[in-house]
Amino acid sequence: MSKDETYDLVVIGGGPAGYAAAIRAGQMQKKVACVELERAGGTCLNWGCIPSKALLRAAETYESIQSAGTFGIEVGDVKVDFGKVMDRSRKVADQMGRGIEFLFKKNKVDYFLGRGRINSPGAVEVTEGKDKGTRLQARNIMVATGCRARRLPGLEVDGRRVMTSREALAMKTMPKSIAIIGGGAIGVEFAYFLQTLGSEVTLIEMLPRIVPLEDEEISQALTRSFKKQGMKIRADSKVENVNVKKNSVTLDILRKDKKESIEVESVLLSIGVTPNTDGLLSDKVRLDTERDYIKVDEHYQTSIPGIYAAGDIIGPPWLAHVATWEAIQAVNGIFGHAAPKRLKDYPACTYCHPQLASVGITEAAAREAGIDYKIGKFPFSASGKAVAINAPQGFVKLVLGRKYGEVLGAHVIGADATELIAEYVLAMKAEITADEVHSTIHAHPTMSEALMEAAASAYDEAIHI
Amino acid sequence: MSKDETYDLVVIGGGPAGYAAAIRAGQMQKKVACVELERAGGTCLNWGCIPSKALLRAAETYESIQSAGTFGIEVGDVKVDFGKVMDRSRKVADQMGRGIEFLFKKNKVDYFLGRGRINSPGAVEVTEGKDKGTRLQARNIMVATGCRARRLPGLEVDGRRVMTSREALAMKTMPKSIAIIGGGAIGVEFAYFLQTLGSEVTLIEMLPRIVPLEDEEISQALTRSFKKQGMKIRADSKVENVNVKKNSVTLDILRKDKKESIEVESVLLSIGVTPNTDGLLSDKVRLDTERDYIKVDEHYQTSIPGIYAAGDIIGPPWLAHVATWEAIQAVNGIFGHAAPKRLKDYPACTYCHPQLASVGITEAAAREAGIDYKIGKFPFSASGKAVAINAPQGFVKLVLGRKYGEVLGAHVIGADATELIAEYVLAMKAEITADEVHSTIHAHPTMSEALMEAAASAYDEAIHI
Secondary structure, three states, X not given: OOHHHEEOEEEEOOOHHHHHHHHHHHHOOOOEEEEXXXXXXXXXXXXXXXXXXXXXXXXXXXXXXXXXXXXXXXXXXXXXXXXXXXXXXXXXXXXXXXXXXXXXXXXXXXXXXXXXEEEEOOEEEEEEOOOOOOEEEEOOEEEXXXXXXXXXXXXXXXXXXXXXXXXXXXXXXXXXXXXXXXXXXXXXXXXXXXXXXXOEEEEEOOOOOOOOOOOHHHHHHHHHHHHHOOOEEEOOEXXXXXXXXOOOEEEEEEEOOEEEEEEEOEEEEOOOEEEOOXXXXXXXXXXXXXXXXXXXXXXXXXXXXXXXXXXXXXXXXXXXXXXXXXXXXXXXXXXXXXXXXXXOOOEEEEOOOOOEEEEEOOHHHHHHOOOOEEEEEEEHHHOHHHHHOOOOXXXXXXXXXXXXXXXXXXXXXOOOHHHXXXXXXXXXXXXXXXXXHHOOOOOOOOXXXXXXXXXXXXXXXXXXX | OOHHHEEOEEEEOXXXXXXXXXXXXXXXXXXXXXXXXXXXXXXXXHHOHHHHHHHHHHHHHHHHHHOHHHHOEEEOOEEEOHHHHHHHHHHHHHHHHHHHHHHHHHXXXXXXXXXXXXXXXXXXXXXXXXXXXOEEEEOOEEEOOOXXXXXXXXXXXXXXXXXXXXXXXXXXXXXXXXXXEOOOHHHHHHHHHHXXXXXXXXXXXXXXXXOOOOOHHHHHHHHHHHHHOOOEEEOOEEEEEEEEOOOOEEEEEEEXXXXXXXXXXXXXXXXXXXXXXXXXXXXXXXXXXXXXXXOOOOOOEOOOOOEEEOHHHHOOOOOHHHHHHHHHHHHHHHOOOOOOOOOOOOEEEEOOOOOEEEEEOOHHHHHHOOOOEEEEEEEHHHOXXXXXXXXXXXXXXXXXXXXXXXXXXXXXXXXXXXXXXXHHHHHHHOOOEHHHHHOOOOOOOOOOHHHHHHHHHOOOOOOOO
């Protein structure tokens, strides 16, 4: 094999880490290949973030129609064609998938469909799929195979009675009732979507509160809002005895010593993820791992020189933007463009209604760490924009260092939360204090003023509360 | 009069500058009064930003109902009760007005209704209105009387055939057709609102393009979008011979040498503002002015020591958030809390659909100033979030210094633009370069990723285009 046929980089996996790595290498005029088992874009684009946002927008639209009367708009019969709702979501995913394929072409990324296996450092083989048998020589390899939804041992995922998020994104009909096991971001997004369109949702979380990674007050506010929407919430609860029947599923829910039995049409498992390592390595290759996640150093290099890894496969927080960010850092490092960095603070967003977004630590974490902190807080009910657009629910909460006012954490619940968080992510990255955010002019009337007023409130200088 | 009865600060005008000044002084335990002619909140809250946002949300809701089919939601007859639309907007203004009155009480601001006149430095008299005759002694006076809509000489504003934004916010019925004279922010917001709800809108702008202060590309994109919505746009056009009849108004529109005559039900004047100085000063008091705006120094002090001014009354850009910001700076300075600053960069937002938002200079301004600049740009059509929520229109455009990548200007057109701009306002204030914004992680999938990708694109490092 001539030198020309050796790739500068072969990426295994075409999701947010993999496709970004491949495109970034292509931008740097490197000879690069991407091996993807299913479709470019990976889980996020095909079976995660993107199609779910399309569904959530449908639910939001439905909700805004329901409340149109508030604005003086009278609406006749409203009918949801669930099949069409799901179809549009698939079309959006398909469109974005084609987009990535286009970007591969534009950036001269060779795109192989199939399962990539590392036979030895520098050698990748496609062992399954359309391009099975293809062998690639590589100066560098990046593993970006991501994760897949975790299942419950002994509970078969049949796509109808029992689903993970993947099957739920391909539902043909809406279950009249559903038990969602796991109250993290994915669980609450599906819960909001289905409850809004008319399904009877029971949301079950093992930990004491839903969205357990969020600040406690955010968690409480979401719980209140969901209950008001009619959802049944069972926190601090374990699921036992799942019994799948022909037309329904029965579950026993154990809360402390109280047992409740429910019967639902379907069950959705949203209990976390598990890394995709099946068939990734030949018997001769061993990478150091930790709980099946691949271990990397500060250059995103694995225990074998020349083999790198980024994204969900190197462990939590399992977020698409973190995966992309890591992959770009790694590739910039591999080709000497810039020294790769590891991530310190990152935003986490949940797109139910009200939306949640956060960056940095919660108040509880600050307390437990013994940090001398103060809180800044501003409710959207005091925001002119929020009231004008009929979205007065929620608040901004900041965790600040008491002495210097540095931003330790920012937490938002309410309309546009997922967009608003960007300002505090930048503030934390650039080490901008709350006082500086407060003295920065914010357009009126916007929801973003609440970001400023929350900072001001920590100094008793908020104008509107 | 005993010393106790002398106010630390008397503010004339209760709008975004005046109420913020009064509340801020109250926070600092100062004895403060606010004299307001109409209602706390001023034009912005009662007859501007806030009620208009309520109307615009109604239009957006109507538009989202019209496109609900895209999401698989079928809607029967939709009827707009225009009276209710307007009523809600008034109720929102009323609620926020009560909010300011509550904040006055909370911060121990004495609130007087009437026209405030400065009789001499340190002496304010209420000369009209409920509290007519009240005389106030003040160590410091702040003038925050703002501006009102400019009118055309010889054209009577009757509130039905001829309106300014003020009367338009109190319309009882929707005009079947309307000519909007002036294509700035207020003009285009009303144009979008009325066109969406079914009025036939002709938008007339004297300068070569609507939203003439925005970047040229933004202006062009909005023009295209408005035309697609069915609006008639007459830029580079003068209005001559306005003839008000019983049931209609006829106008001659002159574009270069081409004359067009149109007949409409109503005319809305949105041709800028004029300062409120009527009855502000007794004959013995003279403040230096420039084109009727009150001149201030770097401490917001007028030509008379102890008399300050902030907000629209000191001249453009006539934005509520600028007014509030200036007023707080001034009050912080008066009472020695912090050295007051003058504003350098500020966001400007227009809440039509698509939304516009900008901060800093346009590309044309950079070119004309001979600055060595480069452009970063990212279209929302390449954003997964934008596609998922059916909002792929618009783009982010950055004007950057070529050598250091400092942000000279940021321009956004599209969904959420008015919220997104906050990140670049902070970046400019804190002197964060485009490269730093680019390397800051942004949540996926959000519209805010476009802010990052636009920065990346200036360095040919954008992943998704």
